[in-house]
Amino acid sequence: MLTFTLRRLLLAIPTLLFISLIIFLLVDLAxxxxxxxxxxxxxxxxxKKMIEALGADQPVFVRYILWLRQFFWVEPANLIDxxxxxNLVGGEQRILSxxxxxxVFTVIGQRIPQTLTVIGxxxxxxxxxxxxxxxxxxxxxxxxxDQIGTLIAMIGFSVPTFFSxxxxxxxxxxxxxxxxxxxxxxxxxxxxxxxxxxxxxxAMPVMVLALANAAAISRYMRSSMLENMxxxxxxxxxxxxxxxxxVVLKHVLRNSLIPVVTVIALGIPSIFGxxxxxxxxxxxxxxxxxxxxxxxxxxxxxxxxxxFIFAVLIVVFNxxxxxxxxxxxxxxxxx
Amino acid sequence: xxDLSIPKAQSQFGAVWRQFRIHRGAVFGLIVxxxxxxxxxxxxxxxxxxxxxxxxALKVKNQGPSLRFPFGTDQLGRDILxxxxxxxxxxxxxGFVAMMIAIFVGTGIGILAGxxxxxxxxxxxxxxxxxxxxxxxxLLVLVMLFRDKIAAIMGPELGAFLLIVFAIGITSWxxxxxxxxxxxxxxxEREYVLAAKSIxxxxxxxxxxxxxxxxxxxxxxxxxxxxxxxxxTESVLSFLGLGFPPDFPTWGRLLFDGLNYLQLYPERVxxxxxxxxxxxxxxxxxxxxxxxxxxxxxxxx
Numbered sequence: 001m002l003t004f005t006l007r008r009l010l011l012a013i014p015t016l017l018f019i020s021l022i023i024f025l026l027v028d029l030a031x032x033x034x035x036x037x038x039x040x041x042x043x044x045x046x047x048k049k050m051i052e053a054l055g056a057d058q059p060v061f062v063r064y065i066l067w068l069r070q071f072f073w074v075e076p077a078n079l080i081d082x083x084x085x086x087n088l089v090g091g092e093q094r095i096l097s098x099x100x101x102x103x104v105f106t107v108i109g110q111r112i113p114q115t116l117t118v119i120g121x122x123x124x125x126x127x128x129x130x131x132x133x134x135x136x137x138x139x140x141x142x143x144x145x146d147q148i149g150t151l152i153a154m155i156g157f158s159v160p161t162f163f164s165x166x167x168x169x170x171x172x173x174x175x176x177x178x179x180x181x182x183x184x185x186x187x188x189x190x191x192x193x194x195x196x197x198x199x200x201x202x203a204m205p206v207m208v209l210a211l212a213n214a215a216a217i218s219r220y221m222r223s224s225m226l227e228n229m230x231x232x233x234x235x236x237x238x239x240x241x242x243x244x245x246x247v248v249l250k251h252v253l254r255n256s257l258i259p260v261v262t263v264i265a266l267g268i269p270s271i272f273g274x275x276x277x278x279x280x281x282x283x284x285x286x287x288x289x290x291x292x293x294x295x296x297x298x299x300x301x302x303x304x305x306x307x308f309i310f311a312v313l314i315v316v317f318n319x320x321x322x323x324x325x326x327x328x329x330x331x332x333x334x335x
Numbered sequence: 336x337x338d339l340s341i342p343k344a345q346s347q348f349g350a351v352w353r354q355f356r357i358h359r360g361a362v363f364g365l366i367v368x369x370x371x372x373x374x375x376x377x378x379x380x381x382x383x384x385x386x387x388x389x390x391x392a393l394k395v396k397n398q399g400p401s402l403r404f405p406f407g408t409d410q411l412g413r414d415i416l417x418x419x420x421x422x423x424x425x426x427x428x429x430g431f432v433a434m435m436i437a438i439f440v441g442t443g444i445g446i447l448a449g450x451x452x453x454x455x456x457x458x459x460x461x462x463x464x465x466x467x468x469x470x471x472x473x474l475l476v477l478v479m480l481f482r483d484k485i486a487a488i489m490g491p492e493l494g495a496f497l498l499i500v501f502a503i504g505i506t507s508w509x510x511x512x513x514x515x516x517x518x519x520x521x522x523x524e525r526e527y528v529l530a531a532k533s534i535x536x537x538x539x540x541x542x543x544x545x546x547x548x549x550x551x552x553x554x555x556x557x558x559x560x561x562x563x564x565x566x567x568t569e570s571v572l573s574f575l576g577l578g579f580p581p582d583f584p585t586w587g588r589l590l591f592d593g594l595n596y597l598q599l600y601p602e603r604v605x606x607x608x609x610x611x612x613x614x615x616x617x618x619x620x621x622x623x624x625x626x627x628x629x630x631x632x633x634x635x636x
Binding site: 015018019022023026027154155157158159160162163166167169170174269273274276277280291292295296298303306307310311313314315318 | 360463464466467468469470471472473475476477479480563567570571574575576577587590594597598601604605608609611612615616619620
């Protein structure tokens, strides 16, 4: 297990390097770079100064190595400095956003709590909805409940979040003025009424994302339960005279959760991607909104860094899912 | 005399179709998709676009449903029904063409990886790499950076179409490649492949004559689901304002344009959203039905 983990960790390094190279080159070599967008009225020497100030006059590979160094050394060192008051960075250049001239990671640090509050809650709500539905549909396979569950899950797969989100806005904000359409990021939860306000503004984005996730997870839960229901150990447990409750919720559920847990882990990075839409629709000022803003403003360092963070999330959670699977299922033993 | 008649042998297509018909969702999907395709392909013949002068168009802007404009008009006095038909054509075309690219690349890589042992490792590492790419951010960046340049070369409409179709196609072939590789790995150990090899059939012909026809079923299912995926991805791009230009809309773009008028005219968002959702839902159901119908183990029952 340990050697497997170590090997996967080592394998993740070239993967990440390769992805970072793709992202860097894609953004860097593209024709629509901001260097071409400096107005022609700017005199040539000023234009040169501007390009130098952005560090864009260096060769591509120099900038790539510099960016890697900034990403993997300067930024973590800066974080450690902030925590322990050490001085590892020593005044080295951090990754600067071209929009605001402030370090990219400061911006990301400000945005991430918003994303995590909304998306984290949505994922937890989604799992909480999906589990019981999946378990009961499997227990009563082909019953009315199961059929309706299947239909709703199919609709949940097919209706894109930007449409379900707009429908929610039309119903709950325009027709019935219950919920605010826009998420107010500046709201600070200090007392009971502001807490209620926070709940109300979170309700729509959380429900939209939760329903989309619940559709997928409940299907996995159902098929995993069905696979275990027919096993011999279930018959043995029933034959021993155990109650249905114990058989289903203890024996079957525990074994069925193994693949579901890995699916949940694998789904986390993709919901960060999906959250770009929800954040945009409801005006949640998270990292998805930051990415869209940076794309529209041609802020290359911000776009590169955010895209790479998304890639890191995918690689890390793939790794976590693999290791979890090995830990949870004693039949799986990685050599 | 007892009836000993042997059941009439039926073609494979007939058997597949009979199983497909049993799946209620799949039949529903086929009907709905048929209606939608008919709407966007033949609709314009029955409901041609009426060219209005600017002054006339301004007079009829933001109208509700009427006999003249069954879906109403938008903020520039354009007939929403006409726009829905035009947008649907583009949306469906994007879905089909992007799926074709993805399936072509995916099947090719899957066959190469499954059949030739020395290619398996590198190609599957490549597939894993592509699976780790953050797709939506990457597609957004691709469209943002290349849109204007390609539009300058090929015109805004064709440029946007080719860029988006190509971008979606080359970022969604991985599932197909994995499925095909698995199938090929199993197929190439079968006796008839061995027999073909032993009489000296070259690899190219073994693949084309013996392996390719046998992996059609999973590829077809993957292709069906790929259409749904591509339509959703395109509408996400359009929804975020990085898709098609407004005078060459898709359903996603119409929805994006309608968002500004959400409070006053919610139907402008609902129609395109409903069209996207129904298309994806019916395609998903057809894929489900096909999976059952093409699997001979299920078909026997």
